[in-house]
Every structure is written in structure tokens, then in C-alpha cells.
Amino acid sequence: MTQFDDHELTAEVIHSFQATPDPRLKFILGEVVTSLHDLVRRTNLTFEEWERAIDFLTRTGQTCTPLRQEFILLSDVLGVSMLVDAVNHREREGATETTVLGPFYVGEHRLTPHGSDISQGIAGEPMFVRSRVTDLSGEPLAGAEIDVWHADDDGFYDSQKQSYETQGPSLRARFKTDADGRFSFRTILPCSYPIPTDGPVGELIAATKRHPMRPAHVHFLVKAQGFEPLVTHVFIEGDEYLGSDAVFGVKDELIAKVERRDEPVMPDGVPASGPWHLMAYEFQMRPGTGIVPQPMMAAAE
């Protein structure tokens, strides 16, 4: 056949994948074509709109660098990242809830001793994070690895700053749980922050009158032998953006009460220089396997 009506065209394109050896690839390509063709038919997409979409996606790709992933950000603000998370984590069985990886994970961090200050002198209100990793029955998991990363007091990740190239990472670290499944570290209280708005995703946010803010949080990626890798955040109770996260990543169970404390020593017995905050949160891991997310960028540690 050399000439097609709308629906014959869709069927013909799907048929063109007939010889694809990988059955999953063949299935997904067919679904992509079906959805895209339906979209064009339902919207009577104009040439101008099609060109604008091509231009938008082109610029989204061109905005990506070794330290910036605009496509993940686009996936995040469209809710696709959370939907992929949802369909892959339907059964939690009491395990800690998952959420988006986000665009600022740059790969495994440097292994760091318990109690370390990962803020490296960056200004902010001191915070002590006390945590534990267990299985679903509450048994501690020794030797679990936890990557931690969060934004600074101004709402920026180290990888967004020019100083990253010369000074290396800050507000990032990796810890290994002790025999009782515990780990702890010092840092600063993170604040709510805007997703990057100086690229195509920012244009989308502005054109739709959405705000770009994410509620304050700390990212955790927990890995333990024999358990599903856990990608999650711990959010800070009371943040004004908890109900309208720009990337739809908040889950109630992930909101922690972060208390302001005045005791002269922190939980590990080290003196505090003034008031500090305590984030106490435990992670429950689900048995199984899974792919540990890898950053889609060529960043250094």
C-alpha cells in the first residue's frame, strides 16, 4: 500500500516494526506510535505547533550538559517521573515510600565517616541527621550504603555552581550503616528551592503560570544486599510548598518533623555551637532486587 488514511497510516507504521527481535521494544514502539498519532488526531495539531514542539525538545536536549539534565527535569514537571516510580512500586508492604531521583544526582559519592559535617562550612542552620536502615520486620541492616544529597541554604545544589569544577562536591556524601543499621551526619537545614527556570522547562512553567518551587528535602538513595534499592527524599514538615511540589514528588509518609533543639551537645556527644535541628528518620527496605539508578550524565563524583 502506498497511500493511507489516518488510521491506516498508524497501522502501517506499527507494522513497520514487525521484524523487531526484541519483543518489549516492539511493543513499546507500537504504543508510542499509537499514542503520538492519537495525540495528533485529537488535537488537529498544526504545522506551527509541531515545529514548536520540535524546537522545544531540541532546545531541551541542547540545554543538557555533563552537570545538567533538562530532560529529567521535563519528565519531572510533567509527572512522568512520578508515574514511572508509581508503576514500579505498587506493592510497598510497609517499606519506605519512594519518590523521584531528580536531576541533581551525580553518581555514588565519597564514603564518609559517621557524624561527619557534609556542609563543609557552607552557611546555614546546623542540622543533625540520625537514621537507621532496617528490613520490613525492623531488623537492622548492617553495611547498607546510603547516598545523601541536598540543596544549600539558598536553594542550590553544588553541581549548579561554578565552584563545583574546582572545589568538588559539598552537601553530598555516602555512608555505610553500622552493626545496628545506624548512620548519622551533620549538615545544614535545607530550604525550599526553585527548579532551574533558565531553560526550556522554565519556559513551560512560566507559560502555564505554575510556580517552580520544591519543598525542602534531603535526598536518600539506600542500597542493601538482597533488597530493592530505595530512591527517596525526606521532606521537612511545615514547608509551604508541600502541597504543590513542582515535580509532584511529595508523599505524606516522607514528611519528617525536624525539631529545633537547644541542647549543648548533639546526639553523638559532640558539643553544638548553638541551636541546631534534628532530623530523625528510619528507612525500611523491601526484599528483592532492582536497578540502582545511574545519572544520565558524565559528571565526576
Ligand SMILES: [Fe+2]
Ligand atoms: Fe532535590
